[in-house]
Structure formats: structure tokens, C-alpha cells
Amino acid sequence: xxxxxxxxxxxxxxxxxxxxxxxxxxxxxxxxxxxxxxxxxxxxxxxxxxxxxxxxxxxxxxxxxxxxxxxxxxxxxxxxxxxxxxxxxxxxxxxxxxxxxxxxxxxxxxxxxxxxxxxxxxxxxxxxx
Numbered sequence: 001x002x003x004x005x006x007x008x009x010x011x012x013x014x015x016x017x018x019x020x021x022x023x024x025x026x027x028x029x030x031x032x033x034x035x036x037x038x039x040x041x042x043x044x045x046x047x048x049x050x051x052x053x054x055x056x057x058x059x060x061x062x063x064x065x066x067x068x069x070x071x072x073x074x075x076x077x078x079x080x081x082x083x084x085x086x087x088x089x090x091x092x093x094x095x096x097x098x099x100x101x102x103x104x105x106x107x108x109x110x111x112x113x114x115x116x117x118x119x120x121x122x123x124x125x126x127x128x129x
Contacts, residue, residue, distance in 0.1 A: 009110035
């Protein structure tokens with residue numbers, strides 16, 4: 001599968017609570033409504049948690065910026081499906097709509113996105129103990 005990974009920083013004018021609430025409640029519902037048009041198979045939001053451990057990760061690794069506020073992952077079966085989803089008039093319009101909605105909570109200048117292919121090293125999530 002092909003995964004679109006989007007490392008997000010919130011807009012500076014939003015509190016953490018406003019950012020996470022909008023992303024989880026408004027934007028998630030909006031994206032779910034576009035899933036079939038985009039031919040997307042899975043959408044996951046990972047929200048940064050408030051813990052001093054995040055500061056330790058930055059310090060211990062010498063990162064030059066704080067952690068992202070969250071990560072979005074959006075899956076397609078393959079690269080051809082991903083490309084096809086954005087080549088129709090409906091897909092182009094859906095893309096415009098979700099980028100417009102993202103502007104309500106995302107600082108685009110501080111966020112990053114890229115395509116990946118997942119290689120599972122281990123997965124103990126379904127293991128019976």
C-alpha cells in the first residue's frame with residue numbers, strides 16, 4: 001500500500017485544544033465524506049500527547065525544532081490508485097476542498113507531507129497473550 005504521511009503543525013493562533021478538536025471532529029468528518037472520491041482506503045490521525053517526554057526526545061537527539069502537533073496517514077492500494085484519485089475532475093475538486101479546510105487549523109509553512117511505502121518489521125497488535 002501507498003501511504004501519504006502529513007506531519008502537521010497547528011496554526012499559531014489556535015490553542016492546542018482548538019487545534020485537536022477541529023482536526024478530530026470537523027476535518028475528520030469532512031475527509032471521511034471525500035474518501036470514496038479520493039479512492040482512499042484508510043485515514044488515521046495521530047495527535048501529539050502532552051508529556052515532558054516529547055521535550056526529552058528533542059533534547060536527547062538534538063532536534064532543531066519541537067515535535068509536530070500530529071501526523072495524518074492516508075492509505076491507497078497502490079501508486080496508480082493514488083494518482084488516479086487526483087486526475088478526475090471530482091478528485092481535483094475534492095483536493096481543493098480539503099486543502100481549504102486544512103487552512104482552518106494547519107500551518108502549511110511548518111508542516112511536511114510525503115508518500116511512503118510501508119515495510120512492517122513486526123506487528124504484535126493482534127497477538128494473543
